[in-house]
Amino acid sequence: MIEIAHLTKIYDKSKRALRDINLIIEDGEFVFITGRSGSGKSTLVKILLKETELTSGRVTVNDVDLGRLKRRHIPKYRRRLGVVFQDFRLLKDRNVYENVAFAQRVIGASGRMIRESVPKMLTLVGLSSKYKYYPHQLSGGEQQRVAIARALINRPEVLLADEPTGNLDPQNAEEIMRLLDAINRQGTTVIVVTHSHELVDRMKKRVVTIDKGVIVRDEEEGRY
Amino acid sequence: MRIGTFMYCLKQGIVNICRNIWFSLASTAIISACIFLLCMFYSIIRNIQYMVFTAETTMGITIFFDEALAETEILEIGETIKAERAGQIKEMLYVSAEEAWETFQTDYFGENMALAAGFSDDNPLAGSASYEIFLKEITGQADMVRYLETLPGVRRVNYSNHVAAGLASFNRILAMLFGAILAILLAVAVFLISNTITVAAEFRKDENRIMRLIGAANFMIRAPFVVEGLILGLVGAALPLTAVYYLYRQTVEYVAAQFGILSGIIQFLPIHAIYPTMLGISLTLGGGLGFIVSSVTIRRHLRV
Ligand SMILES: Nc1ncnc2c1ncn2[C@@H]1O[C@H](COP(=O)(O)OP(=O)(O)O)[C@@H](O)[C@H]1O
Numbered sequence A: 001m002i003e004i005a006h007l008t009k010i011y012d013k014s015k016r017a018l019r020d021i022n023l024i025i026e027d028g029e030f031v032f033i034t035g036r037s038g039s040g041k042s043t044l045v046k047i048l049l050k051e052t053e054l055t056s057g058r059v060t061v062n063d064v065d066l067g068r069l070k071r072r073h074i075p076k077y078r079r080r081l082g083v084v085f086q087d088f089r090l091l092k093d094r095n096v097y098e099n100v101a102f103a104q105r106v107i108g109a110s111g112r113m114i115r116e117s118v119p120k121m122l123t124l125v126g127l128s129s130k131y132k133y134y135p136h137q138l139s140g141g142e143q144q145r146v147a148i149a150r151a152l153i154n155r156p157e158v159l160l161a162d163e164p165t166g167n168l169d170p171q172n173a174e175e176i177m178r179l180l181d182a183i184n185r186q187g188t189t190v191i192v193v194t195h196s197h198e199l200v201d202r203m204k205k206r207v208v209t210i211d212k213g214v215i216v217r218d219e220e221e222g223r224y
Numbered sequence B: 001m002r003i004g005t006f007m008y009c010l011k012q013g014i015v016n017i018c019r020n021i022w023f024s025l026a027s028t029a030i031i032s033a034c035i036f037l038l039c040m041f042y043s044i045i046r047n048i049q050y051m052v053f054t055a056e057t058t059m060g061i062t063i064f065f066d067e068a069l070a071e072t073e074i075l076e077i078g079e080t081i082k083a084e085r086a087g088q089i090k091e092m093l094y095v096s097a098e099e100a101w102e103t104f105q106t107d108y109f110g111e112n113m114a115l116a117a118g119f120s121d122d123n124p125l126a127g128s129a130s131y132e133i134f135l136k137e138i139t140g141q142a143d144m145v146r147y148l149e150t151l152p153g154v155r156r157v158n159y160s161n162h163v164a165a166g167l168a169s170f171n172r173i174l175a176m177l178f179g180a181i182l183a184i185l186l187a188v189a190v191f192l193i194s195n196t197i198t199v200a201a202e203f204r205k206d207e208n209r210i211m212r213l214i215g216a217a218n219f220m221i222r223a224p225f226v227v228e229g230l231i232l233g234l235v236g237a238a239l240p241l242t243a244v245y246y247l248y249r250q251t252v253e254y255v256a257a258q259f260g261i262l263s264g265i266i267q268f269l270p271i272h273a274i275y276p277t278m279l280g281i282s283l284t285l286g287g288g289l290g291f292i293v294s295s296v297t298i299r300r301h302l303r304v
């Protein structure tokens, strides 16, 4: 469960990126976070990832109090989250298989574990036939699937997606959303930041809308 | 740590080196230069010490006695010394006045023995009977001399330490010279390694950012760079070590062949006598330099 209470984030000077945010996301939920550009959506994601410090308020993710999380415990904490971004952030010099295996390798997983779980994950995201391809040989949608596979390979409790379809055509975007939905049905909490109206409207999920750093709407089966 | 993880870090370290081969080569070369210099210095110092040592033990300590003393009394004192200092003495020779004179003649007049004939039966070295003592350990010389000087009937104790003293100051000058060059080279080495690591980190910027998001331990993020530094350092040590090994043997052979006449004075230590220490020092310095400089650089560069 993610609990956010009275969260405020000020970057510099007195400009507030987030103001008194209160939000509870239950385990296994699928939540859209929408809002105009500059409204503070990515800031919220960064706070959840502990990439940036919150200014005031309280944020707990599965019983981890982020305000009190020690620096040296950040890596372990991050392993419990998966993230994907608009720009995929794949390793260009490594093929699909290696990109996914990388996430396990760098947390010290065994070779056997990697050989077992990577092919399974590639099958789940529908890329098992392209495991030897390099990122530049893939479409945007396929690249995002690799990024999702990488985010999921360490079995995170929560998947954070910051504008995952921002660089994709509508059809690829639709497919990625369906994949995220499938992942959510298997029990992972999924939080998707987007400003795609059609997708949000079609998925009929909980929608939280932020405007100028404030939550202005929070509806089940909401619309943009 | 798992074998797989270790191999992964090792591989990434090698990838770092290959990606950035010119910087890596430059770093290795400068480390090699440092260590080569150090090995040379070490070889020279050790050999000088060894030569001084051999020279001093061959020269021995000479004891002259009061002229009034009869030969029997001198021999008696000799026995006392032999008995009291048995543990330190390798060899002890009695040189009678006649023998001293004969040696002197051969040494100074050589083939022109006729020149010495002028002295005929009149031994100018009468009263110069002496004992010559060769020690097992030259380090015990000072103590031995002090002991001998206290003995009654002993007129003079001759021993050589100006060779040692002279060479000690020579060593000091040599050490300062080498030290200065070494310090400059080391500074350049630190600078180059640090730069190499910085460039490698630049190459991996995106990757490191992704690693951090995935939750890779800091150790994992730094490992490739530390491995890189370590390899540069160890290779940088291995090259001069190999070179010095052959060079040293060549030199010893060459000098033996060219200056065979001096073989009594120029006595090189056999390679196996100095190589283990040289190997230890070099690998520690090379590996340590690579490890420390890369660790510090990467820690600063990737500060979260
Ligand atoms: N690192 C930063 N330093 C200063 N201001 C920032 C930083 N990141 C974001 N901001 C500001 O915070 C506000 C919210 O940004 P962001 O969370 O990226 O919005 P969104 O993702 O909704 O487009 C913006 O006004 C942006 O300029």
Ligand SMILES: [Mg+2]
Binding pocket: A041, A042, A043, A162
């Ligand atoms: Mg954003």
